[in-house]
Amino acid sequence: MKISGSVALVTGGTSGLGLATAERFLEAGARVVIVSPTRDKGRAAAERLGSGAVFVAADVSSEEDIGAALDVAQELGTLRTVVNCAGVSNAVKTVGSRGAFPLAEFADVIRVNLIGTFNVIRLFAQRVGQADEVDGERGVVVNTASIAAFDGLMGQAAYAASKGGIVGLTLPVARDLAALKIRVVTIAPGLFHTPMLAAVPAAARADLGSRTPHPARLGDPSEYAELALHIVANPMLNGETIRLDGAIRMAPC
Numbered sequence: 001m002k003i004s005g006s007v008a009l010v011t012g013g014t015s016g017l018g019l020a021t022a023e024r025f026l027e028a029g030a031r032v033v034i035v036s037p038t039r040d041k042g043r044a045a046a047e048r049l050g051s052g053a054v055f056v057a058a059d060v061s062s063e064e065d066i067g068a069a070l071d072v073a074q075e076l077g078t079l080r081t082v083v084n085c086a087g088v089s090n091a092v093k094t095v096g097s098r099g100a101f102p103l104a105e106f107a108d109v110i111r112v113n114l115i116g117t118f119n120v121i122r123l124f125a126q127r128v129g130q131a132d133e134v135d136g137e138r139g140v141v142v143n144t145a146s147i148a149a150f151d152g153l154m155g156q157a158a159y160a161a162s163k164g165g166i167v168g169l170t171l172p173v174a175r176d177l178a179a180l181k182i183r184v185v186t187i188a189p190g191l192f193h194t195p196m197l198a199a200v201p202a203a204a205r206a207d208l209g210s211r212t213p214h215p216a217r218l219g220d221p222s223e224y225a226e227l228a229l230h231i232v233a234n235p236m237l238n239g240e241t242i243r244l245d246g247a248i249r250m251a252p253c
Contacts, residue, residue: 001137004029007077011035011086014045016194018085020221033073060086060116082124083142084117091155106158113162129180140232143186151250167241174239183238185231190245192219212246
């Protein structure tokens, strides 16, 4: 599917992987709606991206919020693509110094990462499934999992479970949406330069990067964005999770 001339909605589009994707899609000729609950960051990101980008404040787990964001996207033109980059993380052991993992903290990660992703997919597909076909397609969904779905570290029970859930829904949702001619593909990034790693000291980030077999560094968000763009362009990519990780396999800690 050609992205030029269409509209893409990018959740988590104010920083990291989402911002890089929004930038790349704009370069490719799309108009982009970036979604985040953080208004100040959202407005700053939209200003940085320039004309062609619109910010909508929204919680990805809210039907009302995402419905409003999709309204804005459809007002800009023909909505064809959604990229789900919104996500949160925590580091809590199942039983640790605070006792048992607080259930509310576990649930919050699942709500944003897994429920939020599915909420966006279902509402996007309901609308895009009614659009005219272009070259035998109507739309593309790109999700963001993580290598934590396969190689979760100690303290990553919530995050790994949420990302594993995204991997698990990829194929059945692709099969569900095949009749609507909407493809669904998930990217599972390895260690990337993102806000989740921003608080880690530079020396520690370099050490993390060196664990990647090749290239022995942290990934750049632009590399994620290029893959997302290729997924949109390649009609045979469907129902698959692609590890984008330089062949790393994480140790327990």
